[in-house]
Amino acid sequence: xxxxxxxxxxxxxxxxxxxxxxxxxxxxxxxxxxxxxxxxxxxxxxxxxxxxxxxxxxxxxxxxxxxxxxxxxxxxxxxxxxxxxxxxxxxxxxxxxxxxxxxxxxxxxxxxxxxxxxxxxxxxxxxxxxxxxxxxxxxxxxxxxxxxxxxxxxxxxxxxxxxxxxxxxxxxxxxxxxxxxxxxxxxxxxxxxxxxxxxxxxxxxxxxxxxxxxxxxxxxxxxxxxxxxxxxxxxxxxxxxxxxxxxxxxxxxxx
Amino acid sequence: xxxxxxxxxxxxxxxxxxxxxxxxxxxxxxxxxxxxxxxxxxxxxxxxxxxxxxxxxxxxxxxxxxxxxxxxxxxxxxxxxxxxxxxxxxxxxxxxxxxxxxxxxxxxxxxxxxxxxxxxxxxxxxxxxxxxxxxxxxxxxxxxxxxxxxxxxxxxxxxxxxxxxxxxxxxxxxxxxxxxxxxxxxxxxxxxxxxxxxxxxxxxxxxxxxxxxxxxxxxxxxxxxxxxxxxxxxxxxxxxxxxxxxxxxxxxxxxxxx
Numbered sequence: 001x002x003x004x005x006x007x008x009x010x011x012x013x014x015x016x017x018x019x020x021x022x023x024x025x026x027x028x029x030x031x032x033x034x035x036x037x038x039x040x041x042x043x044x045x046x047x048x049x050x051x052x053x054x055x056x057x058x059x060x061x062x063x064x065x066x067x068x069x070x071x072x073x074x075x076x077x078x079x080x081x082x083x084x085x086x087x088x089x090x091x092x093x094x095x096x097x098x099x100x101x102x103x104x105x106x107x108x109x110x111x112x113x114x115x116x117x118x119x120x121x122x123x124x125x126x127x128x129x130x131x132x133x134x135x136x137x138x139x140x141x142x143x144x145x146x147x148x149x150x151x152x153x154x155x156x157x158x159x160x161x162x163x164x165x166x167x168x169x170x171x172x173x174x175x176x177x178x179x180x181x182x183x184x185x186x187x188x189x190x191x192x193x194x195x196x197x198x199x200x201x202x203x204x205x206x207x208x209x210x211x212x213x214x215x216x217x218x219x220x221x222x223x224x225x226x227x228x229x230x231x232x233x234x235x236x237x238x239x240x241x242x243x244x245x246x247x248x249x250x251x252x253x254x255x
Numbered sequence: 256x257x258x259x260x261x262x263x264x265x266x267x268x269x270x271x272x273x274x275x276x277x278x279x280x281x282x283x284x285x286x287x288x289x290x291x292x293x294x295x296x297x298x299x300x301x302x303x304x305x306x307x308x309x310x311x312x313x314x315x316x317x318x319x320x321x322x323x324x325x326x327x328x329x330x331x332x333x334x335x336x337x338x339x340x341x342x343x344x345x346x347x348x349x350x351x352x353x354x355x356x357x358x359x360x361x362x363x364x365x366x367x368x369x370x371x372x373x374x375x376x377x378x379x380x381x382x383x384x385x386x387x388x389x390x391x392x393x394x395x396x397x398x399x400x401x402x403x404x405x406x407x408x409x410x411x412x413x414x415x416x417x418x419x420x421x422x423x424x425x426x427x428x429x430x431x432x433x434x435x436x437x438x439x440x441x442x443x444x445x446x447x448x449x450x451x452x453x454x455x456x457x458x459x460x461x462x463x464x465x466x467x468x469x470x471x472x473x474x475x476x477x478x479x480x481x482x483x484x485x486x487x488x489x490x491x492x493x494x495x496x497x498x499x500x501x502x503x504x505x506x507x508x509x510x511x512x513x
Contacts, residue, residue, distance in 0.1 A: 042390060076387070079383070080382045082384045095391065095393075
């Protein structure tokens, strides 16, 4: 898969495979192209070249209506949760059901309560999103993402911006949902600690290129210095801290 | 610099401009088209009419009243020079019904509801609510924009009617009650001079304005740069563009309707 923005390569011939029923984590620093990669996989952005396969179908060439049929089998938790401010928690979670099904109110009520129980937040149905904390918003967003019982759930930086406990709760939820519902999970993250906890398979991106992949143990013991620098989070190493290639002294001394 | 390079900058501007026009045209036709494709989003239409129409009534009443009052005052001053103050009713009614009602009501709605439409859609974009709709297999245009456009088409003619009635009432208050114009002459001249084509023209203008406000404000919000600054700029841009377009379209429609 390949994608460029104004000449900047965001995804540089990346190939990835997400195993059914497993948790795959795409790790990478800010600007490494991991979110872009996920957006292309779900069809929010079109790759310049390359294909996306879901089961036996190729997704990039589908019409909008056909793509929407596949989207019903996908759930996505957005970084900012993306709940609708104008609707309360109950209506936010019930939204996909109201749009795509003709279920009776009683059934919708039961289903929403079940998902709320799963994320441990039964009882907040009547609150508005603005009344909830960041961690709660994420869990409500997750409840909405799984209300249609998707086959794949995508998580865009699920733990970033959360306190350690909320982040831990989200990690546990990702693993639980994976085990209870048997969904395939794809997580985009830069949170090393949580990634090693939840992942069955890890992929590391660096400036749009895949530099490593494997089980958490394989990644831990990788000998690639870039991988070691990334998982230790050290500022010194082959991954440069500065982005310019011009010499600093040259840049300030020569006008 | 050679001649080609000099042409490149304006050329780029023109191409970009044409591109925006084309995209906004597709945006509008798609949004209207989705209004006729089931399943229908009947739940959000009343909400949008409430937001664009009902909540604009107070501001339209106030501006309508003062417009009628000042027209009456100015008209009386001018007409009294010719000893024709009996014509005041028809002067006030014609100016309001043909011009000021549709235009001023639309400008007030642009400031009140149009800016809010742009900001709302822009913020939905920043917080990824539009992407979330896409991911839930819900067409964002159909869900967000279509109800707004139909609400605009329904609300603006009604608001304009309210503006017209209150304006004529304001004119009556000043002309008849304060300045002593004959009551019979005020309404008699009005009934005699206002024709169906005047009311029809005002109605057409208000419909077009309803479309312009919801279309332009939604489009600018939808295409805003997804940052705080981008949405702020888009909101200003939407109000300015919409207001200018309303005045330009008003001239074009008047020249056709005369």
